[in-house]
Amino acid sequence: MAHRHGSFAFAAAVATLALLTAAAAQAPGGARTRADCEREYTPRRGQEGKDVVWAPTEDSMLVRMLEMANVRSDDKLYDLGSGDGKIPIAAAKLFGATAVGIEYERELVEHARCLAAAERVDDRVTFVQGDLFEADFSDATVVTLYLLPEINVKLRPRLLAMKPGTRVVAYSFAMGDWEPDETLDSFGDGSAFYWLVPANARGRWTFWPTSAGEVFDLDLDQRYQMLHGTAANGASVSGRLRGDRLELAFAENGARALVAGTVEPERIVATVTRGATTAEYIGTRR
Structure with a gap:
């Protein structure tokens, strides 16, 4: 705040x-x-x-x-x-x-x-x-x-x-x-x-790469604009919303993965950063 x-x-x-x-x-x-x-x-x-x-x-x-x-x-x-x-x-x-x-x-x-x-x-x-x-x-x-x-x-x-x-x-x-x-x-x-006013990002999401990359899952809970949850690997996820803009972070393979994107009614259009590598993803709610 x-x-x-x-x-x-x-x-x-x-x-x-x-x-x-x-x-x-x-x-x-x-x-x-x-x-x-x-x-x-x-x-x-x-x-x-x-x-x-x-x-x-x-x-x-x-x-x-x-x-x-x-x-x-x-x-x-x-x-x-x-x-x-x-x-x-x-x-x-x-x-x-x-x-x-x-x-x-x-x-x-x-x-x-x-x-x-x-x-x-x-x-x-x-x-x-x-x-x-x-x-x-x-x-x-x-x-x-x-x-x-x-x-x-x-x-x-x-x-x-x-x-x-x-x-x-x-x-x-x-x-x-x-x-x-x-x-x-x-x-x-x-x-x-x-x-x-925050978007609704609560739910189980599967993130699909638009080109090269690995599919990953996040289970997100939401309290107002604050987000927390669990990745498929068991790592804790934390982040927040600013309107429809989302930012998340979680541990993956000993490094930090960052997710930044826009929440739409049933999908998240996101850029995922892992170290020096970025990739575009589409998240869909299951």
């Missing part, structure tokens, strides 16, 4: 967010401004919601979270429990992403829609009033959340069922015993946790 401390090179993004927010306070013509939205409704820190109390994410931290997830213009981001909509709005404004916020409290949804219009990103940002345990976010490439630990754990099976490589970032609270792939400690602003 990687750790990051202190600051990213994110000052420009935070400054841009502040400038754009200031610009939204003076919308042209008859367009609504942030001030209009805040006169109509202002959420109160600590106000009760269905599953959590509302608390805003600090601007500096939300930029870090979006950078941590490597958000791009071709991403579709879902923010679960989106509150006032800060994260989806920032994802669209700063990174050009399409974003969806899911929020149970109707007043917060209407407020977030107003702010998205004031920030002129309502063409790329949608806010949905609904229960995040019932909402469909299966087409997300990025999921963000600022929820309580027990809510994160309750959502964990749905997150793990998403497409391998989906990026998940949580603010303040982790995901139970699913260790993050990366942790950001930002003193004063809290912590953020990052996961890549």
